[in-house]
Amino acid sequence: xxxxxxxxxxxxxxxxxxxxxxxxxxxxxxxxxxxxxxxxxxxxxxxxxxxxxxxxxxxxxxxxxxxxxxxxxxxxxxxxxxxxxxxxxxxxxxxxxxxxxxxxxxxxxxxxxxxx
Numbered sequence: 001x002x003x004x005x006x007x008x009x010x011x012x013x014x015x016x017x018x019x020x021x022x023x024x025x026x027x028x029x030x031x032x033x034x035x036x037x038x039x040x041x042x043x044x045x046x047x048x049x050x051x052x053x054x055x056x057x058x059x060x061x062x063x064x065x066x067x068x069x070x071x072x073x074x075x076x077x078x079x080x081x082x083x084x085x086x087x088x089x090x091x092x093x094x095x096x097x098x099x100x101x102x103x104x105x106x107x108x109x110x111x112x113x114x115x116x
Contacts, residue, residue, distance in 0.1 A: 029057035050077040053115035070115035075106045078113040
């Protein structure tokens, strides 16, 4: 995991990029770009929601790649992944160290299925 100073640099860069985006570009970042047909075909074929990471957003003008979503309330939902307790249940433990480890595991699984 990156050190605090390195994380602050990432946050600063992200803030700078977002400050240069138009409202429309920000909204596009939060919108999926997969068709209802593709999503429906995944479900009809028994794969379920987010069988593969779903693309969304991106901002070519600023060099921001599209996001590849594969998340759900219990972690990664693409492929075969660990089913974690929902965040509310984990938060009720007040165990920050445990949540860091869960976050690291989810991040590895996201990268493993092609998400980001």
